[in-house]
Amino acid sequence: MANISDLIEHHLKQILHTEGAVEIQRSDLADKFSCVPSQINYVISTRFTLEKGYYVESKRGGGGYIRIQRVDLPLLEAVQRHIHQTFGGQIDQTAAEGLIYQLEEAEFVTGREANLLRAAMSRDVLVLQLPLRDEIRAKVLRGMLIALLAK
Numbered sequence: 001m002a003n004i005s006d007l008i009e010h011h012l013k014q015i016l017h018t019e020g021a022v023e024i025q026r027s028d029l030a031d032k033f034s035c036v037p038s039q040i041n042y043v044i045s046t047r048f049t050l051e052k053g054y055y056v057e058s059k060r061g062g063g064g065y066i067r068i069q070r071v072d073l074p075l076l077e078a079v080q081r082h083i084h085q086t087f088g089g090q091i092d093q094t095a096a097e098g099l100i101y102q103l104e105e106a107e108f109v110t111g112r113e114a115n116l117l118r119a120a121m122s123r124d125v126l127v128l129q130l131p132l133r134d135e136i137r138a139k140v141l142r143g144m145l146i147a148l149l150a151k
Contacts, residue, residue, distance in 0.1 A: 004035055009043055023067045054070060056068050087142075092137075096141055
């Protein structure tokens with residue numbers, strides 16, 4: 001027998017399959033499945049993530065809702081190609097920060113990972129003369145991104 005989380009997930013996926021998006025209120029769904037609203041939050045936060053191809057928008061309050069949409073994310077290979085096209089053997093700090101910003105916005109890296117990447121790319125950390133600094137920055141950034149995006 002399926003547990004309540006599986007039932008909620010299945011129900012939401014059925015709606016998404018037929019309508020492409022679902023907009024619900026936590027309390028209504030909790031009543032339907034005779035569970036607490038936090039159970040709905042758990043299902044949505046663990047089974048409808050961006051990494052799994054879902055965009056979730058939430059508004060809290062009396063008239064609050066949860067909107068879930070299926071999204072087509074770019075393939076990891078496309079992101080890796082973009083990284084290789086963005087910089088070859090060297091990259092300056094501004095370009096590196098721009099790339100990190102894009103990856104964070106697309107949620108390929110977390111805010112914490114982005115902060116670590118930015119710190120490692122800083123000219124205050126890479127205290128070397130140009131063009132060596134930009135060459136080292138490119139190698140470090142490429143290595144870190146390959147490790148992060150392979151997760």
